[in-house]
Amino acid sequence: MKKLAVFAIIVLIFGTVSPSLVDSAYAQNDPSILLRIAVQADKQIVNQLDGVYGDQIPNNLQILYDKGHGAVYSLDESLPNDIEKAKQDFLLAMNSFMQISRTISQSSEKVVAVTVSDKDSRTLSNELDRLVKYVKSLETISKKYNVDTESDFIKIYDLIQELRKQANDVNKVNVGIKKIKIILDSIKNDIRESALEQRSDFIKRFFDRSLNQIDEQLAKAQDNGVDQSQIDTGHELILEIRELLTKNQINDAKVIFVELKGLMENIGYPIRIT
């Protein structure tokens, strides 16, 4: 028995320590990815410099490129033995390339900085791809709750297909997307209504379990001499919540539950998952 216990201790210590070991091991499991990224970036920068400046690369950019390229060369040398050096080389290379590409993009064209939060800059086909993803996730949920929305989804998919054909007409597509979103909002409401009963049952069961647990905690607190008025308040709140639940007033029950939770924390018996 004693041997078994000692063994269990060893396993537990390893079990506690090993996640951190795995984490750091994973971070370095394939350092060659650093070289792969840096080599690819190097090639892209050469292409960019050639395309924009040809043989007349500005001096500052040439210096930066030499620095970056040298770091890629050093990175290749450092691997696989000197990981720390390889990391430094990688960061130096990528930083140099970043400066070059930012300088090129600022100087070579009449550039306007754009954030894609400007709706005009988004691509309609991408917008439709994202919409399809959204539609599919709602379709999966509605199937789970047997919501009668099949015809709505058929309509949506037809609309999306139509919009893909009209991708050049921005206004038409935007109007179409708005139309689809209205249908999706109504589907969401249908899902919510249909799942309401199951969700309410789930919440009631959860309340029931939690309130029983709190009841026991209050009994313990009473035994340990906690102020009786606090214990009484706790019992009153539990009763109030149960009453609200029988009337199906779940949101009100939640509000009282928050109060009860605070009380339990104040008396030193916080609610925990068991």
Place this chain on the structure above:
Amino acid sequence: MASFIEPIQLKQSLGDDGILFVRNETILDTMVKTSLLVASMIIVAALLPIQSSFSSPRDLDLIIYPDGSTHISTEIDIDPFLTDYELNLFGSTIDNLVVVGDNEFLLDTSIMDNSVLIQTFGSSVITIDYDIHDLVSKQGRLWTFSLDSPSTFTLLLPKNSAIVGMINLPINMEIINDQNQLTLSPGKTEIDYLFSNTISNSLSDTKIETNYFPYAIISGVLLIILIGTVIIIRIKQKNHKPVEHNQITKKSITLDLETIFKLKSDLREDDKELVKFIFNNGGEALESELRKKFLQPRTTMWRAVKRLEREGVIEIEKKDLQNLVKLRKSMESEE
């Protein structure tokens, strides 16, 4: 207890100032019971992940579309006693938000600027999916992705994009459907990329040498656990009485697709597709292969695989730090 403490009269000695000393070398054993120590360690070990996991993303996957918009998919462990949960979003231009709780309940949400208030009461895990348009900016041909992430995350870059600058070290990189997927550490990330038709296949050209040290550590830990399990099983077998087999009759069936679907008729259609793919792939596939094949985010695929494992259709093994999903060779059915 009596065996640890020797009678005082046998080992007593009087100090110079007349104090009675009791020699007891097994005082530690006497004061700290081993079983108590083990029990407390188990409790500490069990509580550690719970304490550290609440309100922290278990998974965070980002997909950048060619137009710079980003799809975010995340799964978060939360305290089920919270009536609602406020999640900071990574920006304010949000589209297509879907929040699902336990049992795939569609949860009510309200967006306020950069955050969303989710009615979570009773849910211990929530899955959040949304599109965001604040993470990528563009200057000329150069696109810049920036994020301050609270946890490790994966980032799938668009097709034909090439990274030309970044400020931090990636943890890993994979190629999924000709797209680069990076795994990145928590904290600030900035990645510059541009679209190019001349992206070389240098990714596959460079030699790959693997560092086996982490595998050795993990194998060591696994070996210890394995030896321990064998010892425990042997001890148990010594004291083991034959079990009555009358209550449960086990049917061992060599499985083909038809049999699986017959036995598990309530499998979801998408799960059936997964099973078909694994079956046609020689009965096993890496979880990452399944993600590539079905273009599913990590969390979605993880849930699907877990579902199939619960159904007893597949088993999951670890292979090179990856999940290897295998069809079970036989299936037990209770009659």
